[in-house]
């Protein structure tokens with residue numbers, strides 16, 4: 001077991017139980033710990049700060065497992081953390097059979113993401129520390145959930161920063177022929193092997209449901225535009241909610257194939273749905289040229305600003321799509337607009353949208369704010385985990 005000391009004055013974040021320490025805070029050491037090894041972390045005066053995993057290639061050099069000196073970081077520790085996280089998802093059972101069971105740092109398990117889709121667990125090991133405990137974690141998850149299979153999707157870009165190669169494949173059990181989930185009254189097929197991320201965006205569950213409700217509020221029936229539709233999440237919610245028409249746009253042909261299949265799994269009149277493969281930035285302008293107008297528009301783009309350094313370029317992208325979204329909205333219409341960029345604060349996002357409204361010569365009000373659903377908590381000690389924010393705007397004029 002190696003001991004790592006922190007430079008003088010750099011212990012504050014650890015004392016506040018922030019789970020990360022950056023390379024610049026580490027005092028010189030004589031022996032380099034192994035990748036992912038648990039180390040004892042001390043402040044410069046030798047006082048205990050916590051137990052953390054060593055990430056030699058990442059700027060985030062240490063990720064804390066625990067700030068309790070008495071705690072042992074072993075298989076039982078991980079089993080207990082997993083049990084705590086799984087227990088906290090029980091209240092979501094009524095929402096269907098899919099949930100994020102483990103949400104990384106915010107569940108006290110830095111680098112670990114676990115999504116349950118019915119009988120199947122999809123797991124991402126995203127840091128050198130969690131990588132070391134891979135088999136203990138899979139064993140604990142299989143026994144605690146009774147799942148039929150666990151599948152690994154450790155193919156996210158962040159692994160590269162950790163010096164880890166991507167890895168995809170079966171971890172345990174046997175995969176069913178297909179993975180179908182129920183979310184409230186809607187069925188979706190999830191492509192766990194090749195879909196984006198772990199296959200589905202569970203974080204938007206409550207917001208999809210809310211869109212279904214909002215559509216019902218238009219007495220004459222709503223014309224809906226869903227940009228960045230992926231496998232049709234918001235589109236199906238709007239169709240089920242009684243929309244008159246739903247136009248869905250995504251640049252991924254695979255996503256649209258999956259979206260159409262999802263529509264067919266539900267009792268939905270296909271003539272109300274139109275699916276378009278296009279770049280949303282261009283297509284929004286085209287819709288203007290065609291004179292199309294909508295009652296409800298959803299903009300849920302990919303993260304344009306993965307970190308704070310991308311914020312400026314991202315700001316231009318958000319401003320652009322929201323400008324066009326507001327232009328395409330009928331007076332009295334609703335815009336549900338999201339950012340899932342960790343580097344974009346709620347405050348800045350709201351300012352950008354205000355800029356969009358200004359440039360679109362639109363007057364708009366915020367009538368609701370969106371957050372991720374209950375299974376995507378944000379630890380108070382880890383504000384970086386607050387990635388998904390959304391605004392519901394009403395265009396007054």
Ligand code: SAH
Pocket residue numbers: 196200201204208227228229230231232233234249250251252255278279280281300301302
């Ligand atoms: N709202 C969806 C998730 C959206 S994920 C849900 O509830 O499931 C973001 C989507 O944006 C992805 O499907 C991706 O293929 C798509 N995308 C990325 N860049 C795009 C672009 N320039 N134009 C259109 N779609 C794009």
